Amino acid sequence: MERVNCQGPHDHISPSWYRSPGVPTWNYQTVHIYGKPVLITEPKILGRIVGELTRKHESYFEKPWNTEYKELLLNMIIGIEIQITDIQCKYKPSHNRPESDQRQIAEQLKLKGSVELSKAMKIEL
Numbered sequence: 351m352e353r354v355n356c357q358g359p360h361d362h363i364s365p366s367w368y369r370s371p372g373v374p375t376w377n378y379q380t381v382h383i384y385g386k387p388v389l390i391t392e393p394k395i396l397g398r399i400v401g402e403l404t405r406k407h408e409s410y411f412e413k414p415w416n417t418e419y420k421e422l423l424l425n426m427i428i429g430i431e432i433q434i435t436d437i438q439c440k441y442k443p444s445h446n447r448p449e450s451d452q453r454q455i456a457e458q459l460k461l462k463g464s465v466e467l468s469k470a471m472k473i474e475l
Contacts, residue, residue, distance in 0.1 A: 356381040359467035363444060367458045368451045377443050377455070377467055384436040390429030397424055443471045 358379030365372040390396060400423075444455050452471060459468040 356383065359464060359470055361459055361462070361464040361467050363455055364458070367454050368447065369454060370448055370451060372447065372451070375444070377459075377471070379441050379443075379467075379470060380439070382438045382440075383432060383434055384438075385432040385434040388431045388433065390431055393424050396427055396429050397421070399429055400424065400427065441470075443467075 360376060360378035360380075363375045363377050365374055390399070444452055447455070456468045456471045459465075459471070
């Protein structure tokens with residue numbers, strides 16, 4: 351069994367940002383996926399997957415990706431399918447702190463450039 355870690359925004363939280371006493375910590379979002387990975391190397395299957403992804407993510411561009419290259423690139427792609435046996439999610443955005451601390455943390459994260467983590471805290475600034 352393998353484990354895949356899908357990490358979202360994360361950053362150090364300084365206790366100097368708190369209005370009440372506290373310690374340094376780390377805010378984060380993460381998902382751990384456990385399961386058996388299966389390699390996909392069959393060109394027809396890879397072609398279907400790449401085609402679906404291309405239609406989904408390229409269709410709104412004025413000049414979409416030239417699919418002529420798709421066939422040439424398929425032998426460079428290794429697809430992975432995970433037969434999932436367990437998923438564990440963790441979301442730690444300082445919700446154990448008073449609301450005033452949460453607002454201050456979100457503001458400081460935004461100022462230091464951790465905008466996505468600040469937004470993930472869902473605090474109206």
